[in-house]
Amino acid sequence: MPIDPSSAAGATRSPEGQRPPDPPQTVPPVGPQEPSRERHEVGWRAFIWRIGLPVILGAAIWPLPSPGGVSTQAWHMLALFVATILAIILRPLPMGAVTLLGMLAAVLSGVVPLTAPKDDPTAPYALMGFANSTIWLIVMAFLISRGFIKTGLGRRIALFFVSLLGKKMLGVSYGLAVADLVMAPAIPSATARGGGIMAPIMKSVAEVYDSRPGPTARRAGSFLAINVGQVNAITCAMFLTAMAGNPLIASLAEQQGVEITWARWALGAIVPGLVALVAVPFVVYLIYPPELKETPEVVSMARGELRRLGPLSSGEKIMSGTFILLLLLWTVGDMVLGIDATTTAVIGVAVLLLGRVLTWQDIIAEKSAWDTMIWFSILFMMATALNQYGLISWVSDTIAGSMGGLGWVPALIILCLVYFYSHYLFASATAHISAMYVAFLGAAITLGAPPLLAALLLGYITNAFTSLTQYAGGASPAIFGTEYNTVAQWWRVSAVAGLVSVTIWLVVGSGWMNLVGLA
Template identity: 55%
Template sequence: MAHLVAHDTRSADPVRPTGEGAAAGPPTTPGPPVPPSAPAPAPASFAPVSLVRFAIPLVVALVLWFVPAPSGVDAPAWHLFALFVATIVGVIAKPLPMGAVTLIGLTATVVTGILEPAVALSGFSNATIWLIVVAFFISRGVIKTGLGNRLALFFVSRLGKNTLGLAYGLAATDLVLAPAIPSNTARAGGIIQPIIRSIAESYGSVPGPTSRKVGAFLTSTAFHVNAVTSAMFLTAMAGNSLAAQLAGDQGVEITWGSWALAAIVPGIVSLIVVPLVVYKVYPPELKKTPEAAATARASLADLGPMTRPEKVMAATIVGLLALWILGDSLLGLSATTTALIGLCVLLVSGVLTWQDVTMEKQAWDTLVWFAVLVMMATQLNELGLIPWLSEQMSGVVAGMGWEKAFILLTLVYFFSHYLFASNTAHISAMYAAFLATAIIAGVPPLMAALVLGFCSNLFASLTHYSCGPAPVLFGPGYVPVGNWWRTGFLIAVVNIAIWMGIGGLWMKVLGMW
């Protein structure tokens, strides 16, 4: 992050005013050295809150607060529900950044007397939350060392002789980086999107009449691939750990290894199929791109051999993956402990400095909103609201058989994402209730928790506002809204078929149901 530092360029020697307007008579003892032409200090910059956007969650909170609690729900649970819904609405309406909105929600739970301060702040001690926060710090090393860019150039140089190969090269880059970068927005916007823009412009493909040459296809494919890679690892998207925590509150344990193992087969299939589908329904005009591969090879040659920081970073990622997969069962190391070990290695080796850690504001921001949402969701479960809501929902699917019931619940959960502009907001609002309903209906708990967790990423394909990477990739203007939505719906259907069909069979082989 670049900083602007203002330096004082005034002389330390006293300066006597001269010229027009100077006082006549003998010189006097000079005061502080202030140049006559010194500019006035710039006024402070303020960002006023949008009153309309702020009023929306406030009205929601007041309306729900004063609506009588349904039969079977205690008043504290209902009032916390009112604040929780208002907080989610605030996250969507965005009168303030997400961290500020959730902090207001936390404060409201204490001021209204619903929760004690110690309970309201309990989310900040949650180990799952710290796993994601530490993973953000580790991802800073991937970007800082240039390892992410080197990986992208490597895959493009090997696979980029044609447009479809370019798409697979970018998909391979995203796949390799996903376990270590929990910000899917950082992967899409910080690594993948600049490469897409560079390749597209080198072939004269810019937003507008020439977008279909290559830019539109690569942009669309990268977006849908990002949703798939985000679904494949617990640490590939911040909201995944929220889903795991909410599942844990209901007695369903999801580890880093169990998530990755269940996702690996449907994930690989999706990564193969999705670019092919986009290539058929939204094809590029340019099919051959030998110059892209040659340029990538030249750029790799310019980079030279891997630097020491890159080697340390690569070795750390490999070690993290090994410990995340085997550490819990063989060494008794939790995923969070493993992440902390990796961070310490990067600090001791000098790949990261403590300043890098303190300046990683997305990690600290995630800590705040994540802790508040986890706390609220946990307390809604403790106070009985989630079990009550699940019982009401289970009446709708009663008598269907768990297979049909789960398909219906999954489809409703998936396509309701048209109403959300954030994966995390969707998970916070609906995951726990849908999981509890599925379990009541007889769905194997681990299977239900994982499938809903996978869907919590895959439904991002639907719209251009669905998640963080959506505006990053939609913003340049390569893909019109209509094409984005049509392709997104088709990819959503394809992913549902793969992850519930092939993925379901794979989980059967693994004994998860």
Template identity: 50%
Template sequence: MNSSQMKMLLLVAIGCILWFIPTPEGLTDQAWQMMAIFVTTVLSLILAPLPLGAMALMGLTLATLLGVLPIKTALTGFAHPTIWMIAAAFFISRGFITTGFGRRVGYWFISKLGHNSLGLAYGLVLTDLLFAPATPSTTARCGGIISPLFRSVANAYDSDPEKGTENRIGAFLVQCIFQCNAITCAMFLTSMAGNPLAANFAKEQGVEITWAGWATAAIVPGLLCLFLIPLVMYMVFPPELKKTPEMREIARQKLAEMGKMTRDELMVCITFIGMVSLWVLGPTLGIHATVTALLGLVFLLLTHTITWDAVLGEKEAWHTITWFAVLVMMAAQLNKLGFISWFSESMAESLSGFGWVTTIVVLLLVYYYSHYLMASAMAHISAMYSAFLAIAISAGAPPMLAAIVLGIFSNLYMSTTHYSSGPAPILFGAGFHTLQNWWKIGFIFSLIVIPIFVFVGGAWWKLLGLW
């Protein structure tokens, strides 16, 4: 029996045990059965005996086959606006890569800041930050835009793990990119595929997070982290090469080779600026965030900047639509059937002796460090976000504060291990760090990032009136 079959048998056993446990007082049989299917589905995303989309479809099929939900209800997740906002953003982000616009912006930053290794780090981080609002695929953003730029710099200075020269500059840059990528993911509702999922879970509990609301809450602690992380990395894990005067000229040469901005690059640039503007002004203008994303996609299709075949070939987007829709539907049904309110009330009673501040800090620490057990941010959000939000609100935490902070922390923990996010295996696989060093740096920077978001972020959120 192979590993996948063992995992599948384990899931069947867990599902059966949960299904046949007597329904607790205060819940209907349907609510408990829905919980059993949801928990088993989430565990299947973590264990992954099959791809996430396949496991999610199994959960949906079981919910209908066992009579817990009618098929029309089970398919409602595919009509959710959030699903199509994130899908459209996936499709559009491909344009940053295929047109070369992402590389052009990266080389421009390097040409301005690349006079030393610290400046190079800031140039790469700023490139990541610039494209984060419209690139929900962290793997595409890091693998398609940032990683090629980083490798170009490392190669220029012969920083190569195979030659034993990884510490010349590559080891420093790769960790700056990795640590800061988690921050850029945390700063916008559309900068990581799991963020809209968290926002949807919050909405099911009566808390509606807007694009501008999320960005405003994250901007101050996020920018502070992006400033401090390369600086602290430079002091604690310094590169051997401090001055890089040649890099600015190399970047200028690369830009010269690329020539003038092409028509397709210009179309992508216009789309990017237009989308971010409408996401900020959307609530005032009455334009839904999903409409903005679809408008951007339609514009790129009409201008032939991207093709419909390219949209159909964007496997990661269609894969995300599938598992995302199923989880959104299941979360909505858990709330509708009364499980979330029952669970939060039960937890509130057990935590009645603690204040809401203590409760939410403990929840955030558990939420962050439990990611060492996870290989997917989306699976982590699916498993814990709703429950932790319900506990925080029941303890007296302001609902909007709790929802946004848990959403932000749903990204911060992606800087921990070599399997903690999509970019992690890409960057770790470059070979510039040992596994031990990678984990050590991840833990050390958690001791910097968490206090910044708790204390500086807390003060900022107080000014915003979130608590």
């Protein structure tokens, strides 16, 4: 059987009713995996040009005269911001290290102080992001998602839906899609869901029919791999806590006077997201069909794995109850009980600690959460400084002015499409968000678009473009790494599927948000 029964970890129970923890080396990381030393470290020549180009670009922008209406302080922050974004793309060092250097440069150059100025506590300062509640929301969500993986609940959910819908290959793709959708609200790492949970099960399904990278890939694996990537991008768009960049979007939108709560984000996304989850896999099935259409053995495989897992452990039961509690509080807690999304996430982590699903060692060992906090906080600080220093409004006005007399509807469509397809130039969703989101949102608002509608549409499209290329971010690199698809196959199919997805978000999404009063 392609899935090793030992991986189910269901044969024995600890006294508390949880499965014994896997050996440390077998526990999949919740967030993006840190490359190994051999993979990450580059030669000195490559390191010098990767770090040198951003420094040269920043140094070139710094002394230039700032345009009319832009202060020198804003221009200098732009120079540091552009250099930091380019370094994130070129990756001479991990993202956290790159942003830390950018923050240091901003402090040493006097562009921002390290701590809040006593004479103006509202002014931007280097450490301001670390006190931002939205950033703590995503950190807590990373910790919660560790419970899904540690208890095995995430894998059980995926196998369950495959066992229900897996008689046909298209049904397998829908089963994986529903499983991803169920886990998305509480697992903010696209890589953990798509690459750590869904991709191994997808690969096991393919191997049931001896579909492996190479000559037999088109039997099943090629179709399923692209579908897992496309679905992951859609589910990331459906919840504020489904992708690490979404809370950054909410924070940047707030700087434009737009409040995006967990419930608002989910309400706006539910209908277009469900439509996309139905339509996109079917489109991929039409333009890139698997050779095998009937897959009865997959149902037997999934049911056999579920039998080996046995009944829910106490850890899985606590994780399930915590997940339901989180969904309830995220949906109505702010409106009814006055409990915001971040407080809800902290409650979830506390329950998992008290229920012994997570240990304090699990908390402090979750490197992805703390790494995300660092780069997230620093990029938030830089974006805030650019906005408060007046540069974002100048860029937004410039973009809006270039569109002449266009009404806000065609202008918003153009902005969304440019924002979507420009992701071919980015290898990081975070870099793209930081560089373009707030300026495009500002331009849309200036042109008369309803602020919340524009903010949500650009946010949803941010997630949709993460499946465009094999380096686009999210789960794409991990899924492409299964080697079922060539670069040409991935780009060709994803270009069509991506266009379908973004059309659904624009057309169905706009209509739905207008209907429910979000426009």
